[in-house]
Amino acid sequence: NQKMIDTAGPILSQLHERGFLAYIVGGAVRDLLCKRPITDIDIVTEATPEEISTVFAKTFSMNNQHQTVIVRHSGCLFEVTTQRGKSIDEDLLMRDFTINSMALDQKGQLFDPLDGQADIKNQVIRSHEPAARMSEDPLRMLRAYRFSSDLGFKVSENLGEIIRNQAETLSRVAMERISKEFYKLVSGRFKQTALKELASSGLYKHCGLPQLDKKAISFLRELPVLRNEKEEVIWTFICLSMNLTSESHLKGFLFSNQLTKDVRNRLAAFTYRKNHTWEVLSLYRTSIEVALDVERVRELTDKSYMSNEELLTMWEQLPIQSKNDLAVTGTDLLRHFKREAGPWLGEAILWVEEQVVTGNLPNEKDTLLQAIVTSNTGEG
Ligand code: ATP
Ligand code: MG
Structure with missing residues (x-):
């Protein structure tokens, strides 16, 4: 942690030397005070985005947030944002929760106008003027439960009441923003309590997922902690909780095409696996990555599962592991x-693959070409 903060020092100094005050803000300060590992560092400064770009050699602008500039330094990425308001305190007052409304300057002085330290100590998620904060950006309601899931803090009574009253305003928020917070909520160590509150506040009805009902939420609550699982595995659980057998209902919720494809493959393989065990051909067609993830999903839902070792052994013993290994x-x-x-060509290749994978034919070019002739495959 200290090391991470130390890396941020030169960034603060560089801005400072050019006459711009700069601070570490938000999650990094919170996590430092909570003695938790810091993942990324957000920096706020008086400098405008153009000025920030002139101070640092390597910067990238984020396409959706024009106020933020990404700065690379010593192998770390920092998000440098122009301060809102005339002073750092003004900027801090506009943030979502008191625990996120703290800043550190380069001398290590803490700015904490809303006494976020007390809320960290008491383990509460609280907002200053919560009704206004939540209507400015309704996503913050979901973020409240997301932080609760992550940190194990309680959402303050006052804030909880406002969420219950304004829950339906969440539906105005873009799906992509909701899905990122929802995903983090499901991944948190304290998801049991956070999901329970997501249900009891009624906020779950406005996440843009019509299939997200109380049954789906209890399914997710009862799963073990998913913190260290792969992203595509967590999304597979989210689909399973809602009985979605394909990812099609998550259109707009799954933000990348790759993720959509990965989840689709896992759901299909999971469904197949309900009535089958892995044998050479199905494992070959599914691919080892997907099969391993499906077994992990089975393990976490208390179903019988094949060990990694068993699966990997079966995989390594396959005559070929992909089309590229085929002799023709x-x-x-x-x-x-x-x-x-x-179309005959694709069919012929499929047939040859099957013969080789199952051991019916050796993976030899001439033998395979002869076999295609005699078997007449692909003529249809
Ligand atoms: P994490 O450790 O999960 O990244 P974080 O606190 O850094 O948590 P981010 O979503 O990365 O959360 O946002 C960084 C900071 O920006 C927050 O700490 C908060 O002060 C501010 N922030 C982000 N999103 C919002 C929002 N929707 N409304 C108000 N403030 C926000
Ligand atoms: Mg962050």
């Missing part, structure tokens, strides 16, 4: 049969 290529087939490319 599409080009070989086109040349050998002197035919135009068409």
